[in-house]
Amino acid sequence: MSRVESFAMATLRDAEDWIGRTEERWGCLTPELAGMMSAAVSHPLSLPRDTRRGGLLPRLWHWAAFPEFVPLAQLGQDGHPELGDFLPPLAFRRRMWAAGALTFHGSLRIGERLRRKSTIRSVTPKSGATGDMVFVTVDHQVEGETGSFVEERQDIVYLHIPEVFTPPKRLPELENPDFDETVAITEARLFRFSAATFNAHRIHYDLPYAQQVEKYPALVTHGPMQAIMLMETAKRHTGVPPRRFSFRGVHPMFHNHDLRLQGKLAPNGKTMELGTATPEGYLGMTAQAEWD
Template identity: 35%
Template sequence: MVGESDAGIAALKSSIEGWHPTPTIEDDPLDPRQANRLAATLDLDGTYSAGDELPVPWQWVFFPDWPPTAALGADGHPEHGHFLPPIPHRRRMFAGSTMTVTRPLRLGGVTEKRSGVERLEIKHGRSGAMLFVTVRSEYRQDGDLCVTEDQTIVYRSDRSASRPYRRAEADLVTGDAPWSAEPAPEATTLFRYSALTSNSHRIHYDRPYVSDVEGYPDIVVHGPLLATYLADLARLRGRRQLREFTFRLTRPIFLGDRFRAEARPDGDTVTMRVVTGDGIEHVRATGRFG
């Protein structure tokens, strides 16, 4: 076991040796229509106009990354991307993010996004050696820093299906959180969210690929979508914008699973989670109101 672990870590280290992607800079006008598309996808009331504050983590539906179809790999992600590590048979999973709002982003204003690799970590988990890549993105308007996000993606090298998770089997029990909601995303919800976030990863729409290649029991609900449900629950029920938001994805949720978003406020802070069954956690989050 130890030998296999050491070999996997050594192989990952060898794959990324010399990989030092340079920082990138992008611009986006933060068109309010894109925010309204997300609101419609999430079945939220109200519309957004130029000058309105953009809630976190809604910045994810801006700065689209849309390479040619011919440049996509077998998993639907770009075969080669600026922040994609050169790992053979690469598998990708969103791990979590930490966001800090110094000044709210305003819709309709030209926004600069500066991104760079903040850290690389290699760990060994139950599915083998994994590479954690944390990319820091800083969003600026009028030269001022508005939002900082540290986003961590986990990569592993694996040619075969691993069947790492099963869907929730127990019925969703009643919870006691002061704020809660039970979103029920459908296949069309996932399709629209994928389009809004420029995400062509096949685990979110291609059932044969999901089961035969990735080894999951069904289409996977986007981790960022689950985090958005939590952030929106806190924002709408607390009637205040989040100035800090941190979340960690622990287990995937599959299309058709019944789940609940929960939030427990305590003054200016709030703890959140997504659960299935009798309290199995899939997402854990914390936030602070401004």
């Protein structure tokens, strides 16, 4: 019996059967949707963006191009689509996007038809300070009409909901960053980003649910939104979008405090260490941007 088979799961007898499962979807970031994304992530220091058809699709915005049009009856209590179609239905009530890594080949365009092929690479059980968890790693390839494409890895973590919120260990903010910028986080911003990405996960907009069911102290600031803001700062401070980008959530960030965007460019100019930080000085997300 493999370690995966022996791990406690309610509805999945053999999680390894899901490894190699594929899914193909078609999508598009329309000018209207690009405008919604721009309004959701913009702040006073943001770069001007051309959201018209044919304009360059800002990096990471393809995340909004493949909404899941799931009927309300097929949403779970948390607002996520029910598991069991593409992702395995593991016996955990909390599911989050934990980390990711992307490589960009060329530039996608606003309004072009996109094709995404997804493959489940691995299902890995782990135990940590917060208890048992399972990481599901998914590989995506997103292709445009003119040959540009994105290679992406997503790490999704399944967790149990605790009786009380116990924050993870705090990691200190970047030391001597080249920039440290503050972005206001409000309920309206979280709602706009949820709407632009068609994300109904209630921890981002339903305060009673976030506090009473998932035991968070406040609404949770989206991880993908943090990553998009860090990507934009990397481009703004170098003038060139990164070729590769990776990120990892290390501590939940909440709507009752602002978000600090930090970055430090390596002496060779080829890599930049990035992070989102709280006013108190600990990190919510770490990231790295790379240029060839």
